[in-house]
Amino acid sequence: MQSLPHPIPDDLAELIARRFRAIGEPMRVRILDLLRDGELSVNVLAEQLGAGQQNVSKHLSVLAETGIVARRKEGNHVYYRVVDEGVFALCEQVCGSLQSQLSTLAALVGGLPT
Amino acid sequence: MQSLPHPIPDDLAELIARRFRAIGEPMRVRILDLLRDGELSVNVLAEQLGAGQQNVSKHLSVLAETGIVARRKEGNHVYYRVVDEGVFALCEQVCGSLQSQLSTLAALVGGLPT
DNA sequence: CTACTGTACAACTAAATCGTTGCAGAGAGT
DNA sequence: ACTCTCTGCAACGATTTAGTTGTACAGTAG
Numbered sequence: 001m002q003s004l005p006h007p008i009p010d011d012l013a014e015l016i017a018r019r020f021r022a023i024g025e026p027m028r029v030r031i032l033d034l035l036r037d038g039e040l041s042v043n044v045l046a047e048q049l050g051a052g053q054q055n056v057s058k059h060l061s062v063l064a065e066t067g068i069v070a071r072r073k074e075g076n077h078v079y080y081r082v083v084d085e086g087v088f089a090l091c092e093q094v095c096g097s098l099q100s101q102l103s104t105l106a107a108l109v110g111g112l113p114t
Numbered sequence: 115m116q117s118l119p120h121p122i123p124d125d126l127a128e129l130i131a132r133r134f135r136a137i138g139e140p141m142r143v144r145i146l147d148l149l150r151d152g153e154l155s156v157n158v159l160a161e162q163l164g165a166g167q168q169n170v171s172k173h174l175s176v177l178a179e180t181g182i183v184a185r186r187k188e189g190n191h192v193y194y195r196v197v198d199e200g201v202f203a204l205c206e207q208v209c210g211s212l213q214s215q216l217s218t219l220a221a222l223v224g225g226l227p228t
Numbered sequence: 229c230t231a232c233t234g235t236a237c238a239a240c241t242a243a244a245t246c247g248t249t250g251c252a253g254a255g256a257g258t
Numbered sequence: 259a260c261t262c263t264c265t266g267c268a269a270c271g272a273t274t275t276a277g278t279t280g281t282a283c284a285g286t287a288g
Contacts, residue, residue: 006147006150010144013140013141016137016140016205016208016212017138017142019138019208019212020135020208021134021135021138022138023134024134024136024137025135025276026127026128030124033121033127042236048121051277052279053234053235054235054237054277055278057235057236058277059276061236061237067215073284075234075286076234076285077235078234086207086210086211091130093200093204095130096200097181139245141246155265157263166249167266168247168248169246171266171267187254189255190255190256190264190265191264191265192265
C-alpha cells in the first residue's frame with residue numbers, strides 16, 4: 001500500500017523534509033491559499049498579501065523550485081499556479097490535526113474538577 | 115467539506131506553517147519513521163540514528179511541543195510515541211508527489227528527440 | 229527612442245535554527 | 259551514601275533563512 005521503505009534512507013528523508021520546509025512558512029501558506037482559486041500574477045499576490053513584490057517573488061521561487069507551483073509568462077505579467085494539488089490535501093490534513101488538538105484541550109478545560 | 119476559511123487568517127497560516135516546519139527536518143523525519151513501529155526510548159533512537167543524545171532529545175522536544183509525539187517516563191528511560199497519526203499520511207502524500215514528479219521527469223528524458 | 233510597468237536577481241542585515249558541549253537532576257544498583 | 263546511566267536544559271558557534279534595498283532586464287505605451 002504505502003511504498004515507504006522502512007529504515008528511510010537519508011536521501012529520502014532529506015527530500016521529504018525539504019518539501020515540508022517549503023510549505024513551512026506563513027507567507028507561503030497564504031500564497032498557496034490565494035492560488036487555490038486559480039493562477040494569479042505576482043503583483044496581485046503582493047497586493048493581496050500586503051507584502052513587497054521582491055519578497056513575494058522570492059517565496060514563489062522557493063515554491064517553484066520545489067515543484068509546487070509553475071510560472072506562465074504573458075506579456076508584462078507572470079502568472080503562478082499550483083501544479084501539485086496535493087498541497088491542499090496536506091493543509092487540510094494539518095488543519096484536521098489542529099482541530100482535534102484543540103477539541104482535546106477544550107474537553108480538558110470543560111472537564112476540569114472543581 | 116473542507117473547513118478552511120478562504121482568505122486564511124494570518125494566525126491560522128502561522129499555525130499551519132509551524133506544523134510543517136516541525137516535520138521539515140531530515141532528522142525529525144527519520145525519528146518519526148523509527149517511531150512508526152511503536153514507542154522507543156531516547157537512547158535507542160540516538161543509537162539508530164547515529165546522532166548525539168542531546169541532539170535527538172532536542173528534536174523530540176520540538177515534535178512534542180507541536181503535539182506530534184508524547185513522552186512516557188518509565189524508570190530510567192523516557193519513551194516517545196507518535197500521537198498524531200496524521201503525520202504518516204502527510205509523509206505518504208508527499209512521497210506520492212515526489213514520485214509523480216520523478217516519473218514526469220523520467221518521461222521527459224525518455225521522450226527526448228534525437 | 230524614451231518612459232513606464234512588472235518581474236527577477238544580488239547583496240546586505242537581522243533573526244531563527246541546527247548541532248555540540250557542559251552540566252544538573254532523576255532513578256537504579258551496589 | 260556512592261556511583262552509574264539516562265535524560266533534559268542552557269549556552270555557544272556555525273549555518274540557514276526571511277525581508278529589505280538596489281538594480282537589471284523584458285514588454286508596453288506614447
